[in-house]
Amino acid sequence: MTVREKIEQFERLTLIKGAALSSQTKGREKEEILDDLRTCYMVDRDRILHCKSFRRLKHKTQVYIKTFGDHYRTRLTHTLEVSQVARTIAVGIGLNEYLVEAVALAHDLGHVAFSHVGEEVLDKFLSQGFKHNEQSVRVVKTLENGGKGLNLTYEVLDGILYHSGFANGIANAQTLEGQVVRYSDKIAYVNHDIDDSIRAGLLKQEELPKDILKVLGRTNSKRINTLVRDIVETTSYNIKKNIYKVCLSEDIGKALENLRDFMFKKVYLGERLRVERDKAKFVLSHVIEHYMKYPEEMPEMYKIIVEGEGLERAVADYVAGMSDDYCLNTFNRLYMPKFVIY
Template sequence: MAAPYATDPAQSRGRLYAEEESAHRSLFQRDRDRIIHASAFRRLKHKTQVFIEHEGDYFRTRLTHSIEVAQVARTMAASLDLNVELTEAVALAHDLGHTPFGHTGEEALNALMAPYGGFDHNAQALRIVTDLERHYAEWDGLNLTWETLEGIAKHNGPVTGDIPWALAEYNKRHDLELHTHASAEAQVAALSDDIAYNNHDLHDGLRAELFSTDELAELPILHDCFAEVDRQYPELNYYRRRHEALRRFFGLLVEDVLAVSAANIKALAPASVRDVRAAGRMMIQFSPALWRDLKTIRQFLFTRMYRAPAVVEMRVAVTQMIDELFPFFMTNPEELPKQWRKDVADARDETALARIVSDYIAGMTDRFAIQQHARLIGGTPVPAGVTDGH
């Protein structure tokens, strides 16, 4: 039975466009299913986290990452007596707005869009599910519930100050109460994202040989994980040893969040999801001690992985691609696919055109962006970069 502070689908604020609901699925199950069947979700299989899509079959993509996040989120939501379906829907949708080439692509597109309101991947995810997925007869977008949209928009906390334009535009017609915290379910999705990428970036960095197992074993948290494995399995081979250590690391992160979050909820004693939104702080958190250790690990990953020479070389190359594709389509919008050219015809000014071009480029997969750049512009191909030898 769900806790009183869980989000109850029977009390949902509903959808922007009224529709008959399913007799067999709750509102949030239906939201989850619509996200899974979305074109943008399928494209995540060829969008990468750190490495470019063609660099190796074993590295995480945005799709495998989203599945891992959803798995962690389901586990934690169930443990905290939250609504599992809503948590899963937000977790699966959280990366829909990412550009090709990971955060490098986002940084490039944000710089190009600076004169037109900028680019933010969280706001773009909301734009995708409320506008750019155009498959239904009666509306644009997926017509998700208010609670799922709220979770996508503000799972990382209230959105105040300079609100990304895509989020601000939608909020004018469907108030998501951006000044408050999101539901506990959305907060679980946010922490599940942190857990998943902290774990799998260590896996991927090892596979890419950007650092060694011995170096990982010297880091906080991981030192104890390796020590425990060595005590229990003193003769374990190299690959199994690191897998066992990282498995324990993963489990420690989950257990820490569950313990701290349960304590936060007990202290607040929320009688409803409204109390969670009005709490003034996140209910779902890491402990301060573990968070400090995680920051040390993240700094290690930043230096040794995200800014490794081969990754930096790739960043330069893919930034150039985005920098060249954007002005090309601004000057030659007739090169956009047919279904995009109607929007171009309706564009009132340069800002409207820039947003169409931005939407198109942001939706590209790594491989499609590389192919389009080669076809339309040519030039030096993407460097080989880091590979896993597969």
């Protein structure tokens, strides 16, 4: 018996009914020889960790535009926090930790430079619209590995695609593990963005809604602890009644939703960041405009996309992959003078 088969056997013995067993995966688009040491989801996790798109997350901002402090979150540290929250929840419920980890690490690979401002610009630019969750799937299926993709399992792709959104009626991931990542993403970013906003002087502790703090807790760690415990307890209780859906209790879920709404009004779309958001839109729009005029300046892979899927798609893929630093450097190279003009 191989190490992989021992892990698969351990999963069958320890995970709950409804968990995604590695041995029962729907497989990959291109069939592969099974690894002797790692399950399919462990293989996916490792491919994601070692891909270039993952490394670029360290230079993509989470909320703030070009912050210079060492302690602000980036898209990479956000991803690691989501993974930590999701794995804790998965273990608490009895789900496949490896699948959760793979989805969590890949969920934001398609995010654009300058946080949600970048997504807004590309959404207006691309005729069929742009959503970072769909772009994350495109990254791992089409753009990574020199255009070959990572050939991830169906369950990981499904979890990436449906990680986004918090409103009722939005489609859920087919696995409970994918649903865990969706909640973990919200739990992580709402709380760490509060921490960063207070550090940046954009928000004061006393401005946080007191009724919400009474339910969730006054500190970042207490709120995360409340949310994680509630989602484990509520989901586990529902599963005992044969309701296979990851969820929070009504009161805790409403408190998280209200806290998220508060952050959108006060910080994400607030007036204090409007000037910086407008600057970011200006930079991105001009970089897009340049490559629409001069597509021959893009790397070879994107020229192939031009031929197969059109110029608009190729430019969107290229710009979406840029980190904040790379996008700013590109803008400066294209539009700023190289010498002082007297």
